[in-house]
Amino acid sequence: MKVLIVEDDPLHRSYLHEAVNAALPECDTVIEAENGTAGEKLARDHKSAHIVMDLQMANRNGIEAARTIWKERPETRILFWSNYSDEAYVRGVSRIVPDGAAYGYVLKSASDERLKLALRSIFIESQCVIDREVRGLQQKSLGQTNGFTDSEYEILVDIALGLTDRAIAKRRGLSLRSVQNRLQQLYDKLDVYQAAGDDHEDGRFNLRARAVTVALLRKLLNYSALERAEAELQEWLDGK
Amino acid sequence: MKVLIVEDDPLHRSYLHEAVNAALPECDTVIEAENGTAGEKLARDHKSAHIVMDLQMANRNGIEAARTIWKERPETRILFWSNYSDEAYVRGVSRIVPDGAAYGYVLKSASDERLKLALRSIFIESQCVIDREVRGLQQKSLGQTNGFTDSEYEILVDIALGLTDRAIAKRRGLSLRSVQNRLQQLYDKLDVYQAAGDDHEDGRFNLRARAVTVALLRKLLNYSALERAEAELQEWLDGK
DNA sequence: CAACAAGCTGCGGGTTTACGCAAGACGGCA
DNA sequence: TGCCGTCTTGCGTAAACCCGCAGCTTGTTG
Incomplete structure (x- = not known):
């Protein structure tokens, strides 16, 4: 052997x-x-x-x-x-x-x-x-218990890559609104609203960017995942 | 010894x-x-x-x-x-x-x-x-050659944390517009516009999110830096 | 089959971003 | 002192984003 x-x-x-x-x-x-x-x-x-x-x-x-x-x-x-x-x-x-x-x-x-x-x-x-x-x-x-659906994970990766809603829609074959739905659901699960509800519109977060950071801090994403996702994205961009 | x-x-x-x-x-x-x-x-x-x-x-x-x-x-x-x-x-x-x-x-x-x-x-x-x-x-x-100024790095961290322009302005004691200026200058250096100029408004990037990813991929940021920045942010939020 | 939950989609509108334009402010330098 | 480059700020606009509301399509269940 x-x-x-x-x-x-x-x-x-x-x-x-x-x-x-x-x-x-x-x-x-x-x-x-x-x-x-x-x-x-x-x-x-x-x-x-x-x-x-x-x-x-x-x-x-x-x-x-x-x-x-x-x-x-x-x-x-x-x-x-x-x-x-x-x-x-x-x-x-x-x-x-x-x-x-x-x-x-x-x-x-x-x-x-x-x-x-x-x-x-x-x-x-x-x-x-x-x-x-x-x-x-x-x-x-x-299993979906408490964790993230594939579609949620997918959209997380997409915003992490820095795609616009429109680009995501095109890439995943969805309407703009659907993409935004998924985003909301993601924001929800990542608990991004936390300090945002601090009464004041004082220290509001940019939800999109915040979601990525929270995901990184929670190790849902990491460097390697980003690297792979970026490679896939480039491939897709080349393909059209 | x-x-x-x-x-x-x-x-x-x-x-x-x-x-x-x-x-x-x-x-x-x-x-x-x-x-x-x-x-x-x-x-x-x-x-x-x-x-x-x-x-x-x-x-x-x-x-x-x-x-x-x-x-x-x-x-x-x-x-x-x-x-x-x-x-x-x-x-x-x-x-x-x-x-x-x-x-x-x-x-x-x-x-x-x-x-x-x-x-x-x-x-x-x-x-x-x-x-x-x-x-x-x-x-x-x-030295500033080719690299990033402290202020550029600072704002990079801020958007990576997911702060809004307004929040950054408050935190750093700047006007909204100044924050946005620095952002543009950051986008510039990170070369975030690349595929955005693909003629079509096809695969446009969300500059803010894209900047963070590019920074991560280029190792200007990493998990540890985010972790520290997040801790500092929480401290600041508590302080007021 | 009716009922219901879950996901997709369009519409509309309030916010936030991105950024050109232009008017100060400040520091260096000849 | 006067010119110049860099940095800051306000104004204004077009685009992107966040999201409530409501109509549709599906798959599931009693």
Whole structure:
């Protein structure tokens, strides 16, 4: 068995290397990549079926790399190993995992034990292993309880990118008014009206901008999500 | 000599520990904290004069911790050790360093050698050591060449927080029109008009929201900067 | 099938933004 | 001292935004 490690921090990389050796005696080769681009290439060249992937990397982040890898070989097993459990990451990952694929999401703060267990479960048993903390977010974001609908999330991303109502309408195939409806519903859920109702029209917020910030502070959005969204937007703009 | 390490990743913490031992034979005690809050407390209790500080930490980030530490003992020497050279961090750090204090900014991607050299220079020689890459940003941001004025940066933060023009005017003691002037000048520098001039009023951007996103993508802003700005804003709101 | 909730859409109007134009204010510099 | 560039401010306008109201289309449920 061969394992590919994609991780840009050398310390974490060698830690992972050791953990893989310890947890998987049946693994005879470990190869390493230090960014998403190199990871994709190695995965292709070696037809890797077992990958441990960091999410936040400078060159090309883990989600993008995983997407192209899964597009080429959907049965690839990927363990995401990340510092953060931002909803933006969790949502990003669950959006790209192919039907029936085995994958995992483990936080870097997890114990050695948990990491090794996850490695075995995913690579040997083909089971999905999702960190408890991440799991909570996932259900909140997929089930609609308390969390955000896909359409709400979508429009959040759109205003975060800085599109006008009209542009959003065009992009999503909606009327202007519908876009504004969704916006209101978003403002509502993000609780943007808080200090706005301070009686005075004193410290009023610009709802649109405020919504984005609140989302960032609540980790519904993060840099990586913006980056991806921006790339998609450019693609769409080019397409027409 | 005693050295305090403030860093939330255990791997990096122990790496730092070793590096300090290797670089500073005159150091007899190394103590560790795993977040900003604990770091402040330890610094106070031990009257630490030599600190190595991570910037991005979950509980309380390095900039905030450093600020309170420096407020209590301005002669403390702090080496910031960070993954990123975002302009937002660089600006954040140079904003809080006291006059004449010795400090350093080294990237985690730097070699062992560089790190050890920096440790000695700062803690023994009281010299400032700024990573080459960071240095570039610093000059760009302090000198006005190509970079952003303080007032431009200030208004960027304000719209990022989601304030209205009026609120900004009140907060900064300006007229409405002046705020808008600065905004235009910001839009100009951020090159927000790009695709807007696509002939059609097709894919126009909402300048205000777009400016924030562009700033984020260019790392003029980041999560940590927003977090700090939000705290300051709340303070101001409470004050009146 | 009737009833009802949920989402899309147009209309209308009150606010906020973006920005050109032009009149001061202030500081440097020859 | 007088000219000039930068910064501030007010006025005015067109566009964009926020949102209540009401009519329509759907999918769901008893």
